[in-house]
Amino acid sequence: MTIDEVVAQLSDGMTIGIGGWGPRRKPMALVRAILRSDLKDLTIVSWGGADVGLLARAGKIRKLVYAFVSLDSIPLEPNFQKARQEGTIPEIVELDEGMFQTGLYAAAQRLPFLPMRAGLGSDVLVNNAWIKTVASPYADENGDFEELTAVPALKLDVALVHLNRADAHGNATYLGPDPYFDDLFVQAADKAFVSVEQIVDTAGLTVDTAVQRLLISRMMVDGVVETPNGAHFTTCTPDYERDEKFQKAYAAAAGGSDEDWAAFSARFLDGDESSYQAAVAAFAEEQSK
């Protein structure tokens, strides 16, 4: 598939889960393609980084489900902050980050909810009054029937994830230190699209890589697209690390004036993926001088 063919599968109002974690291994080429599209009123489900910031700044998000939005080395995401402080995202669901995983598990297992402690006593349950608790049917050691959070399934229409390698059928491996939750995203979704640094033949997936790194099976995947440097400017270890200089420039523009942001957008975001990558290469050369 191509990036545009993936985006053509999306429609207004969809619930889209975005894999990775904060500023790590995000399907940024697909996110950038959504920015360029006419898509609107999206529900975005993400342990958020610049994916959330960019989509929020572009006014694509009607509802946001998150536990945090952070760039790590820059703790607060300026575009996300701006959107929240100006109230431009109509519906907000802030969860504990473990609840988020449990919600994906529930959706992946086709359950309405799963119980856990996280959320109890916190304002997560106050600000999301629709999230209920459930009493354990079993008495604990003190004879109490514990009241637990009934974490609702985070059912997705579409999951977008980025991994290091896949074959053309959708079997995909991560080569970095952490699988994150990309297998849960694809199983929680009706349709899943995987972008990768490189498409290889099936035998190539395990030729020098432990089989345990095969995180995603083709039966969970509806399309694969090769997007070299497609997670930029987030990490895609070991293919590349986070582009800290670029991230700094992004955050400065996002936190600056409207003109600063317009200039950043014009330089990097308004063209297609190949012009983005060319602009990034030019930026890197500039920075190295």
Added chain:
Amino acid sequence: MTEYSRAEVCAAAIADAFKDDGEIFASPMGMLPMLGVRLAKLTSNPDLVISDGESLYLGGVPPLFAKADVVEGWIPFRRVFDVVAYGKRHVMMGATQVDRHGNQNISAIGDFAQPKRQLLGSRGAPGNTVNNRTSYWVPRHSPKVFVEQVDIVSGVGPARAKAAGPGASKYNDIHRIVSNLGVFDVRGDGDTVRLLSVHPGVSVDDVVAATGFALAVDADVPVTREPTESELMIIRNVLDPKNLRDREVPPVDAGATQ
């Protein structure tokens, strides 16, 4: 008397928060907590399990932010959630606000619907505080941080945990709050924040004045212990030779008040 900095007092106080934890996963968020945890592992509690903050359990005790070391395990984010629920973990988080009842806020300042200042989001604070031991680190103690009531409850203090029932309270364990001025727990009357010790050079009045709620203060408040010679040697020569700690807690002039 040995010279030592306020940051070094804080590192030793943070180390003390982990000294009786036994063989559990110590999860420090931020620089001084990382320094304190690694100091504890090299002194009072060698059984602590520590990580690189990313995905690896470290077999040794490298300097701050060093990555290369013996690896003794794998702790990707999903397995952090497993350990949180398993309970053998002590996390020290930051706190943009912490209130009289030991509730913590890292979510947002102001009204949640449209905050004055959006922060990180609640992250793992709601889950941490009802599952495993949790402490807080506050590098700049002020009435803006220590508030009567947090704007948004991310981390759950003991009173709210009890009100939410045994499912929330049975593993709620808010252990210590360490700031640049003193050390606290949440064992004041009615599960409120209590002053345990003031750092050398800080008076009880200084702490009370910098706290935006009525602090529980016992009749005799001890002074936080001084770091030992060997702790200072470890901090300065092994864990933090670049003196990053002074950036988070600047040195205090002798005789200057807070």
